[in-house]
Amino acid sequence: MGVLPSQTIARMLQDGSIHVSDPIVDGQIQPASLDLRLGNTAHRIRASFLCGNDKSVSDRLLDFGMHEIDLTNGAVLEKGCVYLVPLKEGLRLPKDVQAVANAKSSTGRLDLLTRVITDQGTEFDRVPAGYDGPLYAEICPRSFSVLVEPNLRLNQIRFRKGQSILSDAELAELHKSTPLVSTTPVIENGLGFSVDLDGSQNDLVGYRAKPHTGVIDLTKLNHYDPRDFWEEVRTSNGKIILDPGAFYILVSREAVTIPPEYAAEMAPFLAMVGEFRVHYAGFFDPGFGHASAGGAGSRGVLEVRCHESPFVLEHGQVVGRLVYERMEETPDQLYGAGISSNYQGQGLKLSKHFKSAPSD
Numbered sequence: 001m002g003v004l005p006s007q008t009i010a011r012m013l014q015d016g017s018i019h020v021s022d023p024i025v026d027g028q029i030q031p032a033s034l035d036l037r038l039g040n041t042a043h044r045i046r047a048s049f050l051c052g053n054d055k056s057v058s059d060r061l062l063d064f065g066m067h068e069i070d071l072t073n074g075a076v077l078e079k080g081c082v083y084l085v086p087l088k089e090g091l092r093l094p095k096d097v098q099a100v101a102n103a104k105s106s107t108g109r110l111d112l113l114t115r116v117i118t119d120q121g122t123e124f125d126r127v128p129a130g131y132d133g134p135l136y137a138e139i140c141p142r143s144f145s146v147l148v149e150p151n152l153r154l155n156q157i158r159f160r161k162g163q164s165i166l167s168d169a170e171l172a173e174l175h176k177s178t179p180l181v182s183t184t185p186v187i188e189n190g191l192g193f194s195v196d197l198d199g200s201q202n203d204l205v206g207y208r209a210k211p212h213t214g215v216i217d218l219t220k221l222n223h224y225d226p227r228d229f230w231e232e233v234r235t236s237n238g239k240i241i242l243d244p245g246a247f248y249i250l251v252s253r254e255a256v257t258i259p260p261e262y263a264a265e266m267a268p269f270l271a272m273v274g275e276f277r278v279h280y281a282g283f284f285d286p287g288f289g290h291a292s293a294g295g296a297g298s299r300g301v302l303e304v305r306c307h308e309s310p311f312v313l314e315h316g317q318v319v320g321r322l323v324y325e326r327m328e329e330t331p332d333q334l335y336g337a338g339i340s341s342n343y344q345g346q347g348l349k350l351s352k353h354f355k356s357a358p359s360d
Contacts, residue, residue, distance in 0.1 A: 001161050001162035001163065001326070002329075003158060003325050004158075005286075005327055005331035006032070006332055007329075007331065007332045009029050009033075017092055018091060021039070021088045021090075022151075032327065033156040033283055033285065034158075035104065035155075036087045036088075036137065036153060037150070037153055039087055039088050040150045042068070042069040042071055042077065042085045042148075043061055043068055045065055045083065045084050050117060050122055051118070051120055053122065055119075056119040061084070071149050072149070075147070075149075076145055077148055079141045080142075082138065084136055086134060088150075089135055093132070096162070097130075098126075098129040099131070099157050100127070100157070100158050100160070101126075101156065101158070102125060102156060102158075102282045102283050103155055104153060105301070105351075106351040106353070107154045110143070110216065110351050112141055112154065113142055114154045114155055115138045117135075117136050143211075143213075144209070144215070144216050145216070146216050147219075148218055158263070160325070161328060164326045164328075165325050168190075171187050172187055175191075179257065181255065181297075183253065183254050188321070189323075190321035193253070193256065193322060195317055197235055197239060197240060197250075199234065199235045204233070205234065205251075206232075206233035207233060207350060208230065208249075209230060209231075209246070213228060214228065218353065221352050222355055226350055226354045238314060239315065240313050241310050246306055247304070248302075249302070249350060250348070251300070256297060257289040258285065258287060258289060258335070259286070259290055260286045260330050260331070261326065262324050263283070264322045265282050266282035267321045277304065277305045278320045286335060287331075287334025
């Protein structure tokens with residue numbers, strides 16, 4: 001029982017539990033997940049949808065599709081519009097294996113809302129055990145229009161057998177043997193994490209997306225000047241006020257560690273915490289921040305969008321929680337250990353498409 005590791009994912013590709021329209025590429029299999037690739041076409045749709053128990057995505061496209069876009073030579077997905085893209089991966093899951101999808105870290109840091117849907121699906125990003133069918137990515141750029149092409153990897157999928165979530169008591173014991181955070185742990189329905197707004201050493205605590213910018217080509221890495229797309233967020237008093245509708249990149253106060261035998265996921269947003277959403281990308285792979293994978297604790301980047309009313313965030317305020325799960329077995333590769341992971345040992349950091357932020 002547990003989250004399936006990279007070597008099991010490789011076997012699933014061989015036995016057809018995961019089937020692909022093009023051969024898998026290097027780096028697509030991650031320690032505890034598989035990156036999903038965009039296909040050759042996108043459908044502009046009138047609204048986001050779920051299929052429901054008796055409908056396929058093809059059926060729904062007849063109701064909500066507007067026009068088809070060829071991605072072969074690249075195409076712009078415009079801010080505020082909704083698109084559906086068939087993925088190059090499909091599933092024929094065993095009866096005891098379910099799956100959960102999420103946006104990749106770089107996708108979330110661009111405020112690019114993207115979710116996986118399935119035929120007969122009743123939830124976003126959830127694939128029931130035994131599912132046999134295609135996968136689709138729903139994409140809605142929120143802050144920036146983006147240029148995409150086939151094979152870009154915006155989503156990732158994780159597979160699991162049975163119930164593998166650690167109880168609070170088990171999580172506390174794990175922290176005793178392998179410290180999971182650099183501060184005193186807050187353990188309640190998972191491991192709590194808080195926001196870093198200290199600002200005493202360097203008053204730069206985050207970034208806010210500018211409202212009117214150019215297009216971001218998602219194939220270009222370390223390319224864009226952050227100043228063209230982001231405003232710096234600074235504070236000297238340990239607090240900021242979030243503006244409704246604005247998107248922020250902040251960072252956790254805690255340095256987080258994921259031991260090799262475990263994976264973690266950010267828990268769903270809870271309205272009781274405040275009127276904002278604190279994450280888009282939620283997978284933490286085995287080895288993230290762990291010494292065996294070249295880490296010494298890595299802070300979590302927070303992708304924050306405020307909702308209806310202005311909201312005050314203060315330094316050290318708990319804004320979310322990590323749910324730890326057991327791996328079925330230790331992966332044959334770890335996050336950061338020789339697989340060119342982009343965010344091992346990170347602090348406050350924009351997506352990989354931007355050059356290093358200018359110094360103060």
